[in-house]
Amino acid sequence: MSAEAVQNPVNLAARHPERLRITEIFHSIQGEADAVGWPTVFVRLTGCPLRCVWCDTTYSFHGGQWRTIDEIVAEVARHGARHVCVTGGEPLSQKRCLILLQRLCDAGHEVSLETSGALDVSAVDPRVRKVVDLKAPASGELKRNRWSNIDHLRPHDQVKFVLADRADYEWARAVTAEHRLSDRCQVLFSPVHASLKPRELAEWILADHLPVRMQLQLHKLLWGDEPGH
Numbered sequence: 001m002s003a004e005a006v007q008n009p010v011n012l013a014a015r016h017p018e019r020l021r022i023t024e025i026f027h028s029i030q031g032e033a034d035a036v037g038w039p040t041v042f043v044r045l046t047g048c049p050l051r052c053v054w055c056d057t058t059y060s061f062h063g064g065q066w067r068t069i070d071e072i073v074a075e076v077a078r079h080g081a082r083h084v085c086v087t088g089g090e091p092l093s094q095k096r097c098l099i100l101l102q103r104l105c106d107a108g109h110e111v112s113l114e115t116s117g118a119l120d121v122s123a124v125d126p127r128v129r130k131v132v133d134l135k136a137p138a139s140g141e142l143k144r145n146r147w148s149n150i151d152h153l154r155p156h157d158q159v160k161f162v163l164a165d166r167a168d169y170e171w172a173r174a175v176t177a178e179h180r181l182s183d184r185c186q187v188l189f190s191p192v193h194a195s196l197k198p199r200e201l202a203e204w205i206l207a208d209h210l211p212v213r214m215q216l217q218l219h220k221l222l223w224g225d226e227p228g229h
């Protein structure tokens, strides 16, 4: 701690309000998960410790701007949407994300959190709808799955599998059964864009009578890969 902080810790704290590194804040249509279709404000935090081979938000790995949590909450409010999605990158790689989530809930928003499933979700505000990935083999990040997160899923949460091929599908089918995921929360299966044909995935799900919800990314149909949507 600096000499200044020792002498006057209260003033120093007042001049260093809690901040997060932010890649973008924008208003769009939620393209996936339970809130699909709702006008939503997205808060994209910078940084991710994973490197999924099919990642479509690599621009969020670096850069960004430091913003105070007060500024972020105020900017979200200016967009006038009830739904807010905190995403990344991996938003939980910045510890103060937990404070932001709490503040957004306190402000009366319906808040969702998109997380890689690699970091601990146990301290996330229970009002937040967590969308927790489980990384399938073709992502290249299978070993990063934090299986203890399954114990912290609530009925309003969702587990999301992004699937690149038949081997991924069979893995996800086995994991869903082994952990009885459909009894805990919604289970979402999505095809990797331009890698697995949506119709093929639909037919596999139907043939196996899986209790899962298939998803296509609505924002990709509307805007392609343009950042800011």
Ligand code: SF4
Residues within 6 Å of the ligand: 048, 049, 050, 051, 052, 054, 055, 056, 057, 058, 088, 089, 090, 116
């Ligand atoms: S966890 Fe998400 S942001 Fe990070 S590399 Fe994987 S897909 Fe990209």
